[in-house]
Amino acid sequence: MEAARAEIRQAVLTAFCAALHDTRLPPLALIELAAHAVGSVYREVADAHCGDQPCPCGWRPRLQADLEALQAALALSAASTPQPDLAGMAVLGRA
Template sequence: MAEIERRSEEASAHIRATIMNEFCEVMHKTGLSPIAVMRLAAQAVGSIYREVADVHACPDGCPCGWRPHEVSDIEVLGAALASACRQHRRSQDLRLMRVIGSA
């Protein structure tokens, strides 16, 4: 596996675990329905995109080189969301499971 793929998978697992933990906590604390909390999470991702895009749209930009393209970026984000929603969960990946105790 290439280094970039490994880092991407690790980042994906970390982000997913973080969002799942916060999702469950928000539902528990607020009593909101799952879809209401998911809508709020989607709005949060959108506002993060806007904030990051605004910083990267400055003439000086960022040394990372990314330049936002709102229309295509939103299409990519929407496609990623739709794809993930349609995927059936594969068998449990032990790397993604939360450690509960120690042996």
């Protein structure tokens, strides 16, 4: 799961940086566009898992619960503080 998270993050960051350079839009405007893209991907995937012949994976979309999970993930990621880099820390002793 961590590899998938890193791969998706890198793809979003690459697209964000390219759009920032190409459009000169403010960063928050581009982040809002990224949120719209995630929402549209959710809707497309959810639609593929509904109906007469849903996907055999077994996932069943639940819009309200899914939106709450997405919002919580966004809030957690946006509010988290970066972890300190061990390379930049002062040495306090020996192991």
